Amino acid sequence: MQTYDLESDGLRGLNSSLQALAGSTNKTQWNIVNPRGSHAIAVGLDAPIEVNVKGSTGYYCGGMNKQAFIRVHGSVGPGCAENMMSGTVIVEGDASQYAGATGNGGLLVIKGNASSRCGISMKGIDIVVHGNIGHMSAFMAQSGNLVVCGDAGDALGDSLYEARLFVRGSVKSLGADCIEKEMRPEHLEILTDLLTRADSDARPEEFTRYGSARQLYHFNIDNAY
Amino acid sequence: MKDAKESAPRTEPIQSATFSTSINAEIRRAAATGIYDIRGGGAKRKVPHFDDLLFLGASMSRYPLEGYREKCDTKVVLGTRFAKKPIELDIPITIAGMSFGSLSGPAKEALGRGATLAGTSTTTGDGGMTEEERGHSKMLVYQYLPSRYGMNPDDLRRADAIEIVVGQGAKPGGGGMLLGQKISDRVAGMRNLPQGIDQRSACRHPDWTGPDDLEIKILELREITNWEKPIYIKVGGARPYFDTTLAIKAGADVVVLDGMQGGTAATQDVFIEHVGQPILACIREAVRALQDLDLHREVQLIVSGGIRTGADVAKALALGADAVSIGTGALIALGDNDPKWETEYQKLGTTAGAYDDWHEGNDPAGITTQVPELMERLDPIEGGRRLNNYLKVMTLEAQTIARACGKNHIHNLEPEDLVALTLEAAAMARVPLSGTDWWPGKPGTSF
């Protein structure tokens, strides 16, 4: 187990040490202590290591992650796991805006609530939020799955492309071109898998699926907003 | 009686200047289709530009340099503020970001080849980095755009610099647009979108909203790339003084400023022609911001939008830019709008020199297309050679002017070397109106 004191040893040293680790490293377990809301913690990682952040973080924690398993024992600021490629990021607390923005792959789990624009422009990432999500979530979301065990705020899935949205509670309003869709067996299968991996005991049958009406895919004057 | 009336002089039919033939045609087009006009290219209307400036050359009080023999350096270093590995260019002209998707793979390759031969950089664009371009570009700037299509940490690290695109001169405040005809399987795959849809890239970044957030975003990008890469911020010509100040505040190494004449792959005509300012009006304001922060030359300024010749380059640098960037000129050098395709332009209802339906993907010159048969028309090796020639000529022209003004480095050109032919240009460039020692707004004078 490696322990890194962010307060005394600084961000640069942390990220360069973590980024230097290759797949074959034996330093697979890291504890980051005293994160104290710092930005850009554990960004650009590319090795199958486990990083435990012992506290809350600022912006972009786990940004562009590949392979690594990052667990934040606290809450995260904006843009957590932004543009993640693969690996897992788990947030024990709440997440600020843009959680999982533009993510291409991997799994982001938020045990608390996520603020607005969760999953904005997501491109293949899977996101599971145990609590609620804020407004404009999954705006222009392209692909991947967003699972919300609580409620969703206004304008969910505005200008949605092909991402799948699953919400267990209420949806305050749907955004442009986002509609309720039939939950088919293959969707229940995806949900079951994601809920299990995200350690949630919600039952897949309790969710409603939302997706793109695909009315904005070709410009049509009658659909202009 | 009747005859006299018929032969009486008549009022000449007068076409309204307000309701001109082209305006009327546009009204009819709008009435028939119900959709605004989308096109490629930059502003076509005449706006104050570098043509409205002249160099004075050497005279009694200034000492010129010998035409070919005496050295006139053109090297430019970009990214000296924070980056561990600044970019070193042999010439002060870079190739602007043009998306793969709007341009074909071979066109991107040709740009990379030409830029590399000339000792300069090229830039990716919306839609991600292609092998064609990375493979053939010695120095490649990777754009970080609102859409984040194709964005990934490996390409970020393969890049030589990162350009955060906030705006573009053709459409400050607008996102990209790539219509279905051009969303081939490859383009769709790179963008993670369904094939054949009309695609509109986001107009604002998904995970930061203002300069305070951007500062943190830049920290993240630097952390991911080991603080090696110069970070540029590209803005459209909107509020150049404040935009430059805020870009510097956010931590930019380089500010890229693109005026309204700057090309685009596809945007609404109304946007291209009516939003944003000409580059001539923006340079001095950006330089003023740099000087106010005591960072002129420390943070470099690249300007673009309608740069065509070495004279344009020299004038932009004399006004305080460190380098220029070209898009449209580079495409023309590759063969865009070449009269040799006139018959085909005619079939498309246009003519060589006016062809701007780049978004439709039927480019006879094979540049702004994803149709394999058309793409084949552009030989990337020959294209690269032509682009290199063009860049060389522009550089020689700029050096010719710089030597005539007695400068041993093109960066030594200065506003004092210039006069303006029009009042507007004098006001925008803050150089004297030709034949006077005055410009509108000159300190200590009234207007």
Ligand SMILES: Cc1cc2nc3c(=O)[nH]c(=O)nc-3n(C[C@H](O)[C@H](O)[C@H](O)COP(=O)(O)O)c2cc1C
């Ligand atoms: C075909 C084409 C595609 C472009 N694509 C992009 C792009 O993806 N991102 C961007 O920031 N600017 C883009 N631009 C704008 C250029 O980067 C640059 O700002 C402009 O071309 C400079 O003006 P000029 O064309 O007059 O030289 C594009 C321009 C053209 C002509």
